[in-house]
Amino acid sequence: MSHDHDDRPQLTAAQAEAALKPPPGRNGGDLVVETLQGLGATTVFGLPGQHALGMFDALRRSSLSYVGLRVENNAGFAADAYGRITGEVAPLLLSTGPGALTSLAALQEAAAASAPVLAVSSQIPTRGLGGGRHGYLHELRDQKASFRDIVKSVHTVRTASQIPSAIAAAWESALTAPHGPVWVEIPQDVLLAETVLPVVSALDATPRELYPRPELTLVAAYLLSDAERPVIIAGGGVVRSDASGKLRALAEKINAPVVTTFGGKGAFPWEHPLSLRSWLEDRHTTDFLESADVLLVVGSGLGELSSNYHTFAPRGRVIQIEADAGKLESNHPALGIHSDAREALADLLDAVEPREDDTAPERVRALLERVHARIAEQDLTLEQQVLASVREALPDTSPSFWDMTILAYWAWSAFDARRPNTMHSAQGAGGLGYAFPAAIGAAAADPTKPVLAVSGDGGAMYSIAELATVRQYGLPVTWLIVDDGGYGILREYMTGAFGEATATELSRPDFVALAESFGVPAVRTTPETLAADLGKALASPGPAVVVLPALLKMFEPTHL
Numbered sequence: 001m002s003h004d005h006d007d008r009p010q011l012t013a014a015q016a017e018a019a020l021k022p023p024p025g026r027n028g029g030d031l032v033v034e035t036l037q038g039l040g041a042t043t044v045f046g047l048p049g050q051h052a053l054g055m056f057d058a059l060r061r062s063s064l065s066y067v068g069l070r071v072e073n074n075a076g077f078a079a080d081a082y083g084r085i086t087g088e089v090a091p092l093l094l095s096t097g098p099g100a101l102t103s104l105a106a107l108q109e110a111a112a113a114s115a116p117v118l119a120v121s122s123q124i125p126t127r128g129l130g131g132g133r134h135g136y137l138h139e140l141r142d143q144k145a146s147f148r149d150i151v152k153s154v155h156t157v158r159t160a161s162q163i164p165s166a167i168a169a170a171w172e173s174a175l176t177a178p179h180g181p182v183w184v185e186i187p188q189d190v191l192l193a194e195t196v197l198p199v200v201s202a203l204d205a206t207p208r209e210l211y212p213r214p215e216l217t218l219v220a221a222y223l224l225s226d227a228e229r230p231v232i233i234a235g236g237g238v239v240r241s242d243a244s245g246k247l248r249a250l251a252e253k254i255n256a257p258v259v260t261t262f263g264g265k266g267a268f269p270w271e272h273p274l275s276l277r278s279w280l281e282d283r284h285t286t287d288f289l290e291s292a293d294v295l296l297v298v299g300s301g302l303g304e305l306s307s308n309y310h311t312f313a314p315r316g317r318v319i320q321i322e323a324d325a326g327k328l329e330s331n332h333p334a335l336g337i338h339s340d341a342r343e344a345l346a347d348l349l350d351a352v353e354p355r356e357d358d359t360a361p362e363r364v365r366a367l368l369e370r371v372h373a374r375i376a377e378q379d380l381t382l383e384q385q386v387l388a389s390v391r392e393a394l395p396d397t398s399p400s401f402w403d404m405t406i407l408a409y410w411a412w413s414a415f416d417a418r419r420p421n422t423m424h425s426a427q428g429a430g431g432l433g434y435a436f437p438a439a440i441g442a443a444a445a446d447p448t449k450p451v452l453a454v455s456g457d458g459g460a461m462y463s464i465a466e467l468a469t470v471r472q473y474g475l476p477v478t479w480l481i482v483d484d485g486g487y488g489i490l491r492e493y494m495t496g497a498f499g500e501a502t503a504t505e506l507s508r509p510d511f512v513a514l515a516e517s518f519g520v521p522a523v524r525t526t527p528e529t530l531a532a533d534l535g536k537a538l539a540s541p542g543p544a545v546v547v548l549p550a551l552l553k554m555f556e557p558t559h560l
Contacts, residue, residue, distance in 0.1 A: 019198035026061075026199075028191040029054030031163040032120060033062040034200035038164075039171050041091050043444055045079040047072050049095020051122035051138060054191030056093065067444045067473060069437060070465035072099050076106025076117065077434050078441030080181075083115040084424055085399060085445045087242065089174050094121040096188070097138025100146075105431045107150050110181040112428025113263065114240050114324075116174040117181040119151070120167065125189045126158060144185055152180040158187065160195045168205040176207035177323035177340040179240055210323055212339035212347055220296070220319045220335060221351035227294035229316075230256040230355070231276075235306065236263030236428075237299015237323055237341040244268065244420040246345035247298065253349065255357035256296070257364045259285060261306040262427050264299065266417030273361035277368065279413050281308055283558035284370040288363075292316045297334070299341040301327035305412075305427060309559040321345070375414075375555055383410055383552050385527055390454070390480070391416060393534035398450050399424065399442045403435035405456030406488045406552045413555075433462025436479050440466060443475035450476045450538040457483040457508045467518040470543040478537040478544045481511050484551045492554055515545035522547065 011019065032055050036044065043065045048056040059066050069075040072094055079090035094100050100121045110117045123129065123143060124136040131141050140146070144154045153173040155166040163186065170182040224230050238247050238260075244267050251258050251274050258268040259276035268275055279285045286308045289295060293316040300306050301322065310331070318334035320327075321344040328336035337344055375384075387410050394400060396418045402408035402425035417423035424442075426434035439453035455463070460481045470477050482488075486505040494501040515522035522545035525533040530548060537544035 015201070022196060022198045025194070027054050027058065027194050028160045028163060028186065029056070029058035030061060031160055031195060031197065031200060032167065032186070032191070033058045033064055035164045035167045035203065036091050037062060037064060038200045038203045039089070039168060039205055041089065043067060043082065044091040044093055045069065045075045045082070045441065046093030047075050047095070047099060049099040049122065051124065051188035052093060052095040052099070052191065054188070055120065055122070067440070069440065069469050072102035073106045073433070074437035074463060074466050076103040076119070077109065077437040078444065079117045080106060080110040080113065080115040081401060081424065081438035081441035082445045083110070083117050083179070084113065085421065085442045087116075087240075089116045089118050089171050090441070092117055092119045094119055095138070096122045096124055096143065097140055099138075100143060104146065104150060105429065107147065107181045109426055109429040109431060109434060111150055111152070113236060114179040115181065116179040118167070118170055118174050119181060119183050121183070121185045122191060123185045123187040126187045129187065144183060147183045150181070151183045153182045155182065155184045157184065157190060160190055160193060160197060163190075164200050164203065168203045172205040172207050175205075177210045177241065178237065209343065210338070210340040212321070212337045212344040214347070216335065216337045217344070217347045217351055220337065221348055223294050223317055223319060223335070224254050224256070224296060224348070225353040225355060227254075227355070229292050230254055230294045230296065231289055231292035232256045232258040233261065233289065233295065233297045233300055233302070233306070234258055234264045234267040235261040235298060235300025237321075238264050238267040239299075239421050241299065241323075241340050241342040242420070243298075243342035243345050246342060246349060248272070250345055250349045250352065254352055254355040255360045257360055259289065261300050262412040262425065265412070265415070265423040266420040270416040270418065274364060276364055279371045280306060281413055281557060281559070282371050282374065283308070284367055284374065286312050286558070288367050290315050294319065297321065298345065299323070302331045307331065311559045378555055380553060380555055382527060382550070384414070386530060386548070386550065386552065387411060387414055389527070389531035390452070390534065392531045393538060394452055395450065395538065398422065398452060398538065399439075400452040400454065401425070401435040401438040401442065403453075403455040403459035404430055404432055404489070405454065405459055405482060406484075406492075406554055407454055407456075407482050409489060409554060410552075411454075432459040435459065436463040436477070437466050439477045439479070440470055440475055443477050444473070447475060450478060452538065453477060453479045455479065455481050456488055457481060457485065457511070458487040458506055460511065461508065464514065467515060467520050467543075471519045474542050476542060478534065478546065480534060480546045480548065482552065483508065483511065483547055483549045488552065489554070511545060511547045520545055524549070
């Protein structure tokens with residue numbers, strides 16, 4: 001049996017000579033960074049540790065740009081944001097044991113949000129592996145077991161020659177729809193041992209495309225073309241797959257109103273006549289979705305936040321397009337189409353018949369009027385004023401990152417993201433401390449645009465150390481801290497459920513003085529001056545902090 005090698009890359013004479021005589025002084029760490037470069041990486045995030053020093057030493061012999069954060073979890077959040085913003089793999093370099101484990105919450109968020117993060121961690125020396133209790137520093141009985149439930153795939157290395165293949169396989173896994181975090185671990189001695197292997201050249205780790213099955217597309221197209229009241233729910237999968245243009249074209253062709261989930265913010269134009277916006281925590285919207293005779297769900301599993309806390313009960317036929325096979329029909333029976341959102345929407349767009357419906361824009365307008373009337377009854381002028389000031393100050397093309405704080409909960413429903421892939425929050429896993437380090441990752445991806453981070457005072461305390469990072473790299477991140485003296489949303493939840501709150505009140509620093517001690521300009525603002533102060537901070541080069549002392553309230557829930 002013969003094999004045709006003509007399509008494989010051929011080495012030039014100079015490359016062949018270089019392969020036969022690799023430069024001296026290289027180690028396993030060099031193989032890691034050479035592989036990352038060969039796969040197309042340009043920026044890596046991380047934090048050094050004793051077992052990982054071989055990788056970090058190799059960085060200075062590479063062209064990779066390194067962004068070092070002060071806490072591993074924050075480095076993970078930065079990598080997550082870099083992956084979301086660029087759609088490229090974000091390498092995250094970690095050390096063994098405590099360093100690795102500290103990244104777990106960030107990797108959970110990356111998994112929930114389908115962000116392509118490639119974590120490369122060191123391990124204890126090879127002779128200590130296997131679960132024995134040898135007493136090595138940072139020793140765990142089975143380190144990878146702590147990550148297996150969180151990441152998409154786990155890749156272990158035991159010899160230097162395994163490094164390029166393991167990292168390439170992990171890279172492909174991270175970029176295969178649905179995107180997600182992956183885990184590679186390499187023992188300390190393998191990273192430190194000198195290698196005579198040739199310098200790693202370009203590698204191909206192109207992920208396979210995930211196309212819809214044609215018979216399912218035909219059924220879905222028939223149902224949508226024949227529907228009387230079709231509606232579309234657009235989730236984060238539309239944003240991740242860069243499918244916003246396809247979504248708009250399909251919605252207009254079949255005259256279907258579109259609501260975006262909180263992870264899908266910006267996937268559909270806010271002011272479009274067919275836009276239901278993203279008022280998912282509203283019974284009027286839930287009723288509207290339930291009344292659809294055909295509901296197309298694209299890139300969403302219809303989880304807790306996307307279903308008004310599982311009170312949504314569709315009465316019509318559901319079509320669900322989802323790249324994560326485990327989410328197909330996980331909450332509601334549906335015509336499940338396992339596919340990348342962009343590919344499925346492109347095929348549907350070709351297959352559906354145009355559908356005339358002059359009533360759709362009017363039904364959308366009537367729904368939004370009911371939603372806004374409900375909010376208007378609740379005396380929430382301050383909250384709407386603050387959110388409007390943030391929108392006024394933020395350039396349309398600037399990304400924003402939101403922590404789990406009351407203003408972010410408002411923004412999920414009421415903020416016009418204006419562009420796809422510009423508004424991001426930690427609503428996937430729901431952990432605190434996401435916004436500021438994530439904004440650092442976005443600024444590293446594109447330092448030409450100002451980036452906004454929004455936190456409460458409680459969430460801000462998770463990330464104070466990264467004021468040193470943003471100053472060190474001079475990144476254009478403006479951090480808005482809404483200071484209400486505690487965990488504001490938990491205060492509301494507990495007061496509502498138990499009549500009073502426990503463990504929610506916090507002593508906190510003077511955030512302005514604290515930021516200035518790091519060399520970061522800071523200002524204390526008011527609701528009346530917020531738009532001007534925030535706009536000035538975003539327009540100034542480098543980092544800035546804006547502190548807003550304010551006690552914000554949530555709008556009344558409708559799911560209870």
